[in-house]
Amino acid sequence: MLGAVPTATAVLAQDAKPELANKLDPNAKDLDEKVLKAATAVKDEDGKYLDKDGHPTFHITNDGKKVDWYTYSGYRRYHAECHVCHGPDGMGSTYAPALKDSLKILSYEEFYGILAGGKQDVSNTANQVMPAFGDNKNVMCYANDLYVYLRARASGAWGRARPGEKEEKPEAAKTAEKECLGG
Numbered sequence: 001m002l003g004a005v006p007t008a009t010a011v012l013a014q015d016a017k018p019e020l021a022n023k024l025d026p027n028a029k030d031l032d033e034k035v036l037k038a039a040t041a042v043k044d045e046d047g048k049y050l051d052k053d054g055h056p057t058f059h060i061t062n063d064g065k066k067v068d069w070y071t072y073s074g075y076r077r078y079h080a081e082c083h084v085c086h087g088p089d090g091m092g093s094t095y096a097p098a099l100k101d102s103l104k105i106l107s108y109e110e111f112y113g114i115l116a117g118g119k120q121d122v123s124n125t126a127n128q129v130m131p132a133f134g135d136n137k138n139v140m141c142y143a144n145d146l147y148v149y150l151r152a153r154a155s156g157a158w159g160r161a162r163p164g165e166k167e168e169k170p171e172a173a174k175t176a177e178k179e180c181l182g183g
Helices: 033-038 069-081 108-117 143-155 171-181
Strands: 043-045 048-050 119-122 127-130
Touching: 033 143, 069 143, 069 171, 108 143
Parallel strands: none
Antiparallel strands: 043 048, 119 127
8 A cells, every 4th residue: 555654674874875865956945954864865666765764755856856756746645635724835824734844843653643543732722633534545545645745845855836847657656556546
């Protein structure tokens, strides 16, 4: 299943591929170096990029103009399912947090757990409820894509624009999508 939480497999430093380094926009102003470093792709599995902990991550090339398939898909899914509450491009709204900021501190497992199981934050000033999407295939089949896109936003590696250039959809993504959606 495309949205299934993979087991974390450490990728050793000697296995890192320098050619996977992101080629970001040299004029980007809001890069978060700590998040960017943690999100560095060190492994490529058929177009799916993984960080040193084995979590999905983004890969941006062509001086910040071209994204991997999963970042592109995550952008599309975010705007189909999440932006109504969390605002355009993960910027937040009056009743839902800015996911571009949340992904600076949430782990992959925490993100996935909240997405699948929901969350409720009650305080004297607000009652915020994130519904559970665990049974929604339109969300869960693309959970990794959403994570990758929001991680790119959190690091500042991708801005508020729709990705124009993108890598081709990998065969593994086509197969996983078909299996997950039941088609």
